Amino acid sequence: MSGSSHTPASAVGAHDFAATGRRVFEIEGRGLAAVAARIDGDFSRACALLLACHGRVVCTGMGKSGHVARKIAATLASTGTPAFFVHPGEAGHGDLGMVTDADVVLALSYSGESDEVLQLLPVLKRQGNALVSMTGRPDSTLARAAAVHLDVSVPEEACPLHLAPTASTTASLALGDALAVALLEARGFTADDFARSHPAGALGRRLLLHIADVMHTGDAVPSVRADATVSEALAEISRKMLGMTAVVDGDGRLLGLYTDGDLRRSLDAGIDVRTTPISEVMTRSPRTIGADALAVEAAQLMEAHKIGGLVVVDGDGHVAGALNIHDLLRARVV
Structure with a gap:
């Protein structure tokens, strides 16, 4: 042609x-x-x-x-x-x-x-x-x-x-x-200036979204006292659906954390969940984060330590909130 x-x-x-x-x-x-x-x-x-x-x-x-x-x-x-x-x-x-x-x-x-x-x-x-x-x-x-x-x-x-x-x-x-x-x-x-001109994009979300914007607060935060049994802690985990519960003292300060993973290890050890105090099997000094941190920092912390959730604490160690990887996914941070 x-x-x-x-x-x-x-x-x-x-x-x-x-x-x-x-x-x-x-x-x-x-x-x-x-x-x-x-x-x-x-x-x-x-x-x-x-x-x-x-x-x-x-x-x-x-x-x-x-x-x-x-x-x-x-x-x-x-x-x-x-x-x-x-x-x-x-x-x-x-x-x-x-x-x-x-x-x-x-x-x-x-x-x-x-x-x-x-x-x-x-x-x-x-x-x-x-x-x-x-x-x-x-x-x-x-x-x-x-x-x-x-x-x-x-x-x-x-x-x-x-x-x-x-x-x-x-x-x-x-x-x-x-x-x-x-x-x-x-x-x-600055990076914050850049984020303000890109609020709808992935970069904006990573640079603007803080933990306080995505965390659960108040009654939505799973927590039990140190004298609660493992069975009571499991009920709290089921109610709040974050896959974990904070363990606190009488003033609301964080003492430890108990997760779905801890439950599997507890069962492997043959404990009686109805009588064993949560304080005996909880993870002491767990990873935490502050409410003013960037949400992307939580994602990096979870990835680095292979954990699925974080407790949010204030400067005095009081529990202020909680979040898990699904909260970050919903916010499109990860």
Whole structure:
């Protein structure tokens, strides 16, 4: 069929795909090294400009540069620098109204001559927006119009036709990451800050959810006195359904723990569950955790010591709550 893109099986079998893949990595690696060597005063000035911005960083670009700009905006926003992406074509038809005079514009165009981006320059200049450009041509129109220009030129593209943006987009993406991380460090951005901007994701749950958010409290906490029998402790375990019970003194301080696993060991030892005091078979000095600890710390503690539950205690050793691995699973911490 005329125009068919089908490749003969013999040609496919003869092609060294792995060699091509390695060559791409080598070319893109050289491109990254070239851009890294140019991180200098211009990079520092761009960071200072973005850090001093009282509005948001508006990222824009066409085609593949637009895809990279969108990702840079997302990375900036999630690491403490308010940012968003504006498509330059849509900006010229009303979306430019989203850009205020307090914003800094980060414009990407490898050629530095993208018509859709250049059409925005007069409006941005009249509005007084500071412009940071990222191009592969320092003498381009976009580079010359910018307050700060970041040179992302690479020795060659990985595409053998030298047509598809490959090494250049990788370099632009890496330089965007470098900007985001430099700003993150300058702001003193913390893991808690990151979690607050990712509350719905797994990272947010791991960084925001505390033991107090998932533990059982009050009457839902299984506990018996030290003079209770093993049989009474088993009844408490069955009622509260956490697979364990705390053993406490008269003031509610933790003395020990008795679990389903302890029951199996007790039965193997041939004890009489109706007459044996729980204090004789409980685990003394069990693993505990505080209510203000992160839920993920409980998961790590359970995994490290091969246990299925934890008693939560306060600073004086009083039992404040309890949780097991199922509570962490329901909270999607593990």
